[in-house]
Amino acid sequence: MKLFSKVMSGAMLVVSMGVAGVASAKTCDLSIEGSDAMQFNKKELDASGCTEVKLTLKHAGKLPKAAMGHNWVLSAAADKAKIVDSATKAGPAKDYAPTAAGVIAHTKLLAGGESETITFKTDKMKKGGDYAFFCTFPGHVALMSGKLKF
Numbered sequence: 001m002k003l004f005s006k007v008m009s010g011a012m013l014v015v016s017m018g019v020a021g022v023a024s025a026k027t028c029d030l031s032i033e034g035s036d037a038m039q040f041n042k043k044e045l046d047a048s049g050c051t052e053v054k055l056t057l058k059h060a061g062k063l064p065k066a067a068m069g070h071n072w073v074l075s076a077a078a079d080k081a082k083i084v085d086s087a088t089k090a091g092p093a094k095d096y097a098p099t100a101a102g103v104i105a106h107t108k109l110l111a112g113g114e115s116e117t118i119t120f121k122t123d124k125m126k127k128g129g130d131y132a133f134f135c136t137f138p139g140h141v142a143l144m145s146g147k148l149k150f
Helices: 002-023 077-090
Strands: 027-034 044-046 052-059 073-076 103-106 115-121 131-134 145-149
Touching (some): 027 044, 073 077, 077 131, 103 115
Antiparallel strands (some): 131 145
């Protein structure tokens, strides 16, 4: 009987550890809008404690992509300048998509009235790290930048 009790105790411990591991996974739903005024509606997003982020970017304006396209790019703040540079070099034919190393996640370039939802894991991000989000359409980064808290 003692052996059975020890086996059952061990099994319960394993099950409870498994449940705790599942319970600690957390998907966060975040949203942000870009406008024809060349601004995001938020300067800060909070993904603290998230193991995965589901982000929706909505272009709330009406202008076409060629004139006022917006995307959302996330990187370590230290990588921001090289990523913006790589997107500028990619040019309009590639929708100013960032190609430099260091991009954690990004949306496609959107025209007014469009939206996109992306999902990304945060396992390579460091708690308390310095993370920036921004738009890589030429000239937008000066006004369309913010911080992601993690």
